[in-house]
Amino acid sequence: LSSEYPAEVDIPAPRELKKHYDVVIIGGGGHGLAIAYYLAKYHGITNVAVLEKGYLAGGNTARNTAVIRSNYLTSEGVRFYSESVKLFQNLSNEFDFNIMYSERGQLTLAHTDSTVRAFRQRAEVNKHFGGRTEMIDRQQIKELVPTLNLDPGNLPVLAGLWHIDGATARHDAVAWGYAKEAAKRGVEIHQMTEVEDLVIAEGRITAVKTNRGTVGCGCAVQAVAGHSSLLAQKAGFRLPVVSYPLQAMVTQPVKPFLDPLVSSSALHCYVQQTSRGEVVFGGGSDPYPLYNTRSTLDLKESLIAHGIEMFPFLAKARLMRQWAGITDMTPDYSPIMGASPVKNYYLDAGWGTWGFKATPICGKTMAELVASGGKTPELIAPFQLERFARFQQVNEMGATAASH
Numbered sequence: 084l085s086s087e088y089p090a091e092v093d094i095p096a097p098r099e100l101k102k103h104y105d106v107v108i109i110g111g112g113g114h115g116l117a118i119a120y121y122l123a124k125y126h127g128i129t130n131v132a133v134l135e136k137g138y139l140a141g142g143n144t145a146r147n148t149a150v151i152r153s154n155y156l157t158s159e160g161v162r163f164y165s166e167s168v169k170l171f172q173n174l175s176n177e178f179d180f181n182i183m184y185s186e187r188g189q190l191t192l193a194h195t196d197s198t199v200r201a202f203r204q205r206a207e208v209n210k211h212f213g214g215r216t217e218m219i220d221r222q223q224i225k226e227l228v229p230t231l232n233l234d235p236g237n238l239p240v241l242a243g244l245w246h247i248d249g250a251t252a253r254h255d256a257v258a259w260g261y262a263k264e265a266a267k268r269g270v271e272i273h274q275m276t277e278v279e280d281l282v283i284a285e286g287r288i289t290a291v292k293t294n295r296g297t298v299g300c301g302c303a304v305q306a307v308a309g310h311s312s313l314l315a316q317k318a319g320f321r322l323p324v325v326s327y328p329l330q331a332m333v334t335q336p337v338k339p340f341l342d343p344l345v346s347s348s349a350l351h352c353y354v355q356q357t358s359r360g361e362v363v364f365g366g367g368s369d370p371y372p373l374y375n376t377r378s379t380l381d382l383k384e385s386l387i388a389h390g391i392e393m394f395p396f397l398a399k400a401r402l403m404r405q406w407a408g409i410t411d412m413t414p415d416y417s418p419i420m421g422a423s424p425v426k427n428y429y430l431d432a433g434w435g436t437w438g439f440k441a442t443p444i445c446g447k448t449m450a451e452l453v454a455s456g457g458k459t460p461e462l463i464a465p466f467q468l469e470r471f472a473r474f475q476q477v478n479e480m481g482a483t484a485a486s487h
């Protein structure tokens with residue numbers, strides 16, 4: 084995790100908060116910053132403040148394992164995340180700043196017949212909606228990842244889902260890029276500024292109360308990830324979100340051996356190698372809700388055991404770091420974007436373990452929503468909060484699992 088950004092990331096030093104902004108964005112993670120950038124860039128809305136209680140993008144944006152992919156299960160999911168992958172591909176040019184976008188492909192392993200069947204369905208849905216995903220057999224997997232153990236324990240690998248568009252990027256750089264480009268256009272980014280309460284009059288948000296005073300707003304967006312349901316509570320409504328810790332860990336750098344991102348939901352583990360040679364391990368969320376970013380020995384032991392089943396020679400590698408973030412999980416493993424029960428108060432929440440990859444498209448569509456005064460863009464319409472009242476969940480559980 085890094086709180087220090089490079090010299091070329093020019094963000095004006097903190098100043099006094101104004102009395103009023105057209106838009107207040109609560110949460111200075113990748114999502115909040117992306118919304119601010121697209122508001123300024125495409126809609127000319129620059130009287131905007133991003134309020135961040137800690138340091139810039141020090142929440143889940145700094146803690147994620149940076150898997151970017153669009154091989155989801157539902158048509159709504161594939162269409163949405165495919166647009167995000169397209170935006171990612173041009174972000175370095177757009178920012179004139181290297182976000183280290185790296186197209187590696189993502190391989191998900193099937194160890195049972197039922198997973199093979201589910202993967203076939205995903206491959207077809209993906210192709211239909213523009214993603215590049217196909218089924219591959221054991222021989223093809225061997226050629227793609229020669230170092231992978233195809234017979235871990237009693238779970239031999241039967242086939243794989245190969246997603247050519249799978250990629251990774253430097254998470255901090257994505258946030259810094261959005262921050263510097265938003266600031267260049269006049270957006271104010273205030274770190275160490277916590278929103279403690281919301282002022283709501285006649286069902287409409289009028290101001291936010293911060294540790295640095297009250298700030299009026301034309302509208303507000305909450306983009307606070309793990310703290311989503313706490314802020315919604317202050318707005319006077321409940322979100323179908325429960326926060327769980329999600330941990331990850333990284334080894335010392337080793338020689339390059341792994342180009343694609345590899346994951347297995349049966350083994351609750353995914354593995355990737357960074358451009359510096361470190362091996363990143365991630366898995367499922369902790370099994371109980373908690374607002375705490377501590378690391379646990381339990382998780383380390385079980386995750387590494389599975390990682391070593393996949394790549395036995397890593398038994399000799401040394402772990403360098405272990406960390407956690409607080410993830411805002413929804414019952415259908417899809418996000419919540421759009422209007423809320425409070426007028427002019429918009430939701431960018433429920434990103435759980437999968438929201439880094441959505442940063443660009445979520446920012447772009449949420450900016451459209453805000454700029455239009457509440458007209459929901461078609462691409463995010465399926466993800467509105469009201470889907471839970473209409474029983475129209477977008478079930479991505481099977482396509483999220485240990486892949487994020």
Ligand code: FAD
Nearest residue numbers: 110112113114136142143144147148150278408438439440
């Ligand atoms: P954040 O970056 O958490 O930003 C929210 C900000 O809001 C924080 O900085 C916080 O300090 C601030 N905040 C909270 N409350 C307040 C308040 N009251 N006032 C002011 N500020 C406030 N996703 C993927 O797509 N791929 C992955 O590989 C992946 N791996 C992950 C691995 C781990 C270990 C974790 C923890 C998450 C992972 N995710 C992944 C999920 C992803 O990190 C998040 O969904 C995404 O970063 C959410 O971005 P955000 O900007 O909404 O949240």
